[in-house]
Amino acid sequence: MPFGLFSQLIVRLSDLVYEKFVWLTGVWLNDNNDCFALLENYIEREKGSQIIEITIWGSRENRINLLSRIRNELNYIEENLFKNLNIIEQIPCSCPECSLASEPYYHSRLDLENIIAKGKYYSQCKKSAEMVPIGILLNSIFDQEGIRNEVLKEYDKMNKIVIENHLSNFGNPQTNIDTRSESSSEATSKLKSKIVVSNKITMEIQNFLGETDMLKEDIERELRIKKIPEEEIEFAKSDVEVVEKTIQEIELAQKEKREPKPASKTRLGKFINDLGDENSTIHKTLKMLRKGKDYGIQLAEMYNKIAQNTGMPSVPPLVLEVIKKI
CATH class of the missing domain: 1.20.1050 (Glutathione S-transferase Yfyf (Class Pi); Chain A, domain 2)
Structure with a gap:
């Protein structure tokens, strides 16, 4: 697991740190009082993954802008500081069953973009078998121009950022946060995201072990024959x-x-x-x-x-x- 990734992310986002609300495993961000974000970092040791969970409050436009900034900083860290990372992007399903589930099905963002590139606009949830509009899945965290640009990108890059995005109505009347936006009629909502970072070496080692398992099976079967x-x-x-x-x-x-x-x-x-x-x-x-x-x-x-x-x-x-x- 790359040491210092989260601290490097905080340094890259230091201009947005809210007052002195920063600690070893978390930080509050404030984007011009229009959007607030809480970033929390923890490790899933059994999976060899580092989790950065993000909760963002603000209008849709402001959420998209702040999340894009966070993703851009992660891209910079990946390309310049931790080049052996495997960062995968997934988006939680928004079908009725998954919306109520604690563990929804996750659509691969790369798969969604490939589907759109082929002129299709629905992706099937593997949990409920429902066909879900891709626009709804992507539109919660990317603007339409961003979606179009992403579809036109080449898909041969090895390390990709994966953000698991949970969108729900902002329904806590006791939370006192200034969420001003250009459109006062646009509902303020909360965006919860989770960034999962896995070490690329771990992935390659698991692939190697999978290959040796199959080799042993073939040795036993074919040599007996x-x-x-x-x-x-x-x-x-x-x-x-x-x-x-x-x-x-x-x-x-x-x-x-x-x-x-x-x-x-x-x-x-x-x-x-x-x-x-x-x-x-x-x-x-x-x-x-x-x-x-x-x-x-x-x-x-x-x-x-x-x-x-x-x-x-x-x-x-x-x-x-x-x-x-x-």
């Missing part, structure tokens, strides 16, 4: 299990904000090199599998993504060429 002795099957699987344990050690080091042990890096590097060693057990095993070459290439590519963010060397081109010939 070929009537390979049981002890040889277990020996082949043990190579994969060693690298699984190693990659889990690297993931733990990442979560604890420390460098992986040199031995872990060495074991992982040896496994990758063995993929390209024609005399190694794992290379010989892959040659016996129907999808052996695919497994070798996938694991090498996934390793490279992990290595990029952990200071480990990438797969040598010569090794990769040997893997491609399996």
Whole structure:
């Protein structure tokens, strides 16, 4: 989990900090007395995610402007300070069932934009099966021009900001907040957003472990069909299990904000090199599998993504060429 992300966000938004209402895990923002926002930060350790929850009071236009400022600052932090983040954007469903649910279905913002780009204007809620107008989903946090511009963007950027937006009527008569706006007839409402930031390394490690799980299943199934002795099957699987344990050690080091042990890096590097060693057990095993070459290439590519963010060397081109010939 990136250390200091929330504090960096507060620094970037320091011109909006309301009086002295700032603490280690939260801050109040005030945008010209027209819009107020509460940002609170916490960690979901089991998911390896950092949550920044935002509640905004003000007119729709002012909410959009303030939320855009927050998103822009997160973009800056992502691009300049924490380049290994995986930030995904989702929007909660507004169908009747999800509006009352504590855990609504979340539509991927990228999916919504792709649907619009194809000339469609409804997205199906996977919880209620209702067709929901995309305009309603996006319009709660983006202006129409912003939606149009976003649709025209290319979608090849790896790290994306994900904001889970909850829109409800501002119904607390005891709350005394100045919410002046240009349109006095526009109802003041509360926008609650949650920004979820996951470490990209964690995602790549989970992908790697998923691939090794499938590899072990194929080793057991296909080698039994070929009537390979049981002890040889277990020996082949043990190579994969060693690298699984190693990659889990690297993931733990990442979560604890420390460098992986040199031995872990060495074991992982040896496994990758063995993929390209024609005399190694794992290379010989892959040659016996129907999808052996695919497994070798996938694991090498996934390793490279992990290595990029952990200071480990990438797969040598010569090794990769040997893997491609399996």
